[in-house]
Amino acid sequence: MFSTIVSPRFGDIDGLGHVNNTVLPVWFEIGRNPIFRLFSPDLDLSPDVWHLILVRTEFDFLRQMYFRSDVEIRTFITKIGNSSFTVGHEAWQDGELKVRGQAVLVYYDFKLQKAIPLPDSIRDTLKAHMLPAMDTTEMDTDSPCSI
Template sequence: MFTTVIVPRVSETDGVGHINNTTIPVWFEAGREEIFKMFTPDLSFKNWRMVIIHMEVDYVNQIYYGKEVTVYTGIERIGNTSLTIYEEIHQSGRLCAKGRSVYVNFNFETQRPEPIPDGIREKLNEHLWRPQE
């Protein structure tokens, strides 16, 4: 599992005083950076390999400006060409949001998915996370 700490910005706060719901997917994406590096070590878009094909978010509790949040990111499932990432956001010890995203290892030259290489698969396996739901 990967851990990313984020300090909420004023611009992410909505009119009723909590973090806007559109911010959560952006924070989840920030938590995926180490996974992106497994597929594209230099993070170059010229060599990019990952394409998101599905995302879901459950908003569990409100998140507020002024207190940092922690994004927990793990691998729930590894398929032949795709992987499912499970994510949670916590603030002040409370689960505030959870979600899943599915990515495909994609070759932009051929415009086709490709099998996840064994070396990357081994690294992904180190971060398996089966959520308690």
């Protein structure tokens, strides 16, 4: 698991003083940077080196987040397929899980314009960062933001 600390900026806050839900995709992407570095340590985005595309994201907003308190973004792998893998994310503030989500990334050849199998070396590296998949079917009913 990787951990990244994000400090909410003034511009991340809505009129009610909450962290706006629109910033979570950006924060979770920041949390994926260590995963990206497993594929390209210097984050070289040239098509010969970079082989990742984002094909799906989802978020469960469990509790409100506020300004003036750092947020820990936890990032881990939950599933590895033939040419794709799923990244789990959690946003924690003041010791509470506030948002959880996941992203599916595909190993992609930009020249051929198609998905290609994950190399065994990358697959092994990803396995070292695996945690169990989160269960998004049961929401926390004690949360004021429960769906």
